[in-house]
Each structure stands twice: as C-alpha cells, then as structure tokens.
Amino acid sequence: xxxxxxxxxxxxxxxxxxxxxxxxxxxxxxxxxxxxxxxxxxxxxxxxxxxxxxxxxxxxxxxxxxxxxxxxxxxxxxxxxxxxxxxxxxxxxxxxxxxxxxxxxxxxxxxxxxxxxxxxxxxxxxxxxxxxxxxxxxxxxxxxxxxxxxxxxxxxxxxxxxxxxxxxxxxxxxxxxxxxxxxxxxxxxxxxxxxxxxxxxxxxxxxxxxxxxxxxxxxxxxxxxx
Numbered sequence: 001x002x003x004x005x006x007x008x009x010x011x012x013x014x015x016x017x018x019x020x021x022x023x024x025x026x027x028x029x030x031x032x033x034x035x036x037x038x039x040x041x042x043x044x045x046x047x048x049x050x051x052x053x054x055x056x057x058x059x060x061x062x063x064x065x066x067x068x069x070x071x072x073x074x075x076x077x078x079x080x081x082x083x084x085x086x087x088x089x090x091x092x093x094x095x096x097x098x099x100x101x102x103x104x105x106x107x108x109x110x111x112x113x114x115x116x117x118x119x120x121x122x123x124x125x126x127x128x129x130x131x132x133x134x135x136x137x138x139x140x141x142x143x144x145x146x147x148x149x150x151x152x153x154x155x156x157x158x159x160x161x162x163x164x165x166x167x168x169x170x171x172x173x174x175x176x177x178x179x180x181x182x183x184x185x186x187x188x189x190x191x192x193x194x195x196x197x198x199x200x201x202x203x204x205x206x207x208x209x210x211x212x213x214x215x216x217x218x219x220x221x222x223x224x225x226x
Contacts, residue, residue, distance in 0.1 A: 003026070003048075004026050005030070005050070007049060008050065008051075009055055013052075017105070020105045034055065037066075038066045048073065051063065051075055051077045060077060061089055074116070077090040077098045078098075078099045080100070088193060135159060135163065146204060149201045149202055158194055158198055159198060165221075166223050169220045170218050175218065195219060
C-alpha cells in the first residue's frame with residue numbers, strides 16, 4: 001500500500017484515479033489549498049505525486065520545482081498540454097515520468113508501480129562505492145570529500161545503472177527501456193535532460209566529468225581519468 005498525492009483540479013479525474021488506486025489498496029490525498037500545494041504534500045509525505053500542469057493558481061511546473069527544493073518524492077506529470085514541449089519542461093523541473101491525457105488507467109498504474117518498485121529495489125543495496133565516492137541507493141545521496149548531492153529517483157536510477165556498468169558505454173535505447181519501459185512520449189531528448197540534471201548535481205562533488213557522452217551511442221561512467 002502506498003500514499004499517492006494527486007495535484008489535479010478536475011473532480012472527475014480525481015474520482016476515477018482514486019477509485020482505481022483504491023483497488024490496489026493505495027491511499028489518496030488531494031489539494032485543499034491551491035496556495036500551499038508544496039506544504040500540503042510535505043505534510044502528507046506521500047510515496048508518489050501525480051501532477052497536472054494547468055492548475056488554479058501557479059502551474060504544475062512551478063509546484064514541481066518548489067517541491068524539489070525539499071523533497072525527492074517520485075513525480076508523474078499528467079497533462080493534456082502539448083506533449084513535446086511540456087515533457088521536456090516537466091523533466092527539467094524535476095518530474096520522473098509523464099503521461100498524456102486522455103490516458104489509460106492501465107498505463108498509469110504501470111508507471112506508478114514501476115516508480116514505486118524502483119524505490120523499493122534501491123533499498124536492497126544501500127551503499128555503492130567507487131574510488132572515494134559513495135552513493136546511497138536508498139536515499140539517492142552521493143557524497144565524497146567535496147560535499148554531498150541529493151538526487152531525484154530518476155537521477156539516482158540513472159547513476160545506479162551507469163555505476164553497475166562502470167567504464168562501459170550504456171546505449172540511450174537501453175537506458176530509456178530500463179528507466180521508463182520504453183515510454184512512447186519519452187525520447188532521447190528527455191534522457192539528455194536527465195543526464196544534464198545529474199551532471200549539474202554532481203558539479204560540487206567534481207564528478208560531472210565522470211559521465212562521458214559517447215556521441216550517437218550513449219553514456220559511460222568512468223572511474224579513472226582519461
């Protein structure tokens with residue numbers, strides 16, 4: 001059973017999603033104060049958040065960025081807005097996955113379970129080390145003598161995959177399949193944005209250059225200077 005927070009202002013969608021999640025024994029919370037969305041999410045401490053983009057006050061992008069200042073909870077964006085531009089904006093803001101309205105409840109449930117499963121599995125091997133660097137797969141924290149970086153679930157999953165295949169090139173296609181089950185609306189540009197976000201997070205640790213781009217192929221995490 002998981003706690004799911006729904007940031008959506010359409011009562012019909014809320015009811016439909018709530019009823020379906022209840023079948024899987026998930027509990028649901030929704031927004032009461034549209035001026036305090038982040039505060040309400042932080043108070044509930046959900047296992048996952050579903051975000052619409054068009055909202056009564058600030059848009060979903062604003063609230064995702066605001067939430068990411070204090071929380072790395074998995075986020076799925078659900079929106080009827082233009083998919084190509086908004087999927088990039090949503091991922092850049094900090095979302096982990098994206099679904100376009102009208103959507104299939106089967107697909108939504110699959111995405112929810114995939115993100116929840118990814119978080120559960122990350123707790124099996126808590127610490128991964130390479131050189132003087134340490135990655136906590138439970139908390140998605142990376143640290144070394146230069147400092148500490150807090151990653152989102154997707155950024156953490158990316159790093160974990162690259163670490164598992166350190167010094168080997170992992171293709172973009174493989175990364176997309178592992179991370180998003182080959183999502184129809186998630187392409188190489190989406191992956192590139194996540195890699196860019198991950199590198200930015202690793203700058204204070206002086207690890208951003210450890211992720212190498214193999215042009216036209218994929219990415220490789222190097223553990224020695226090249």
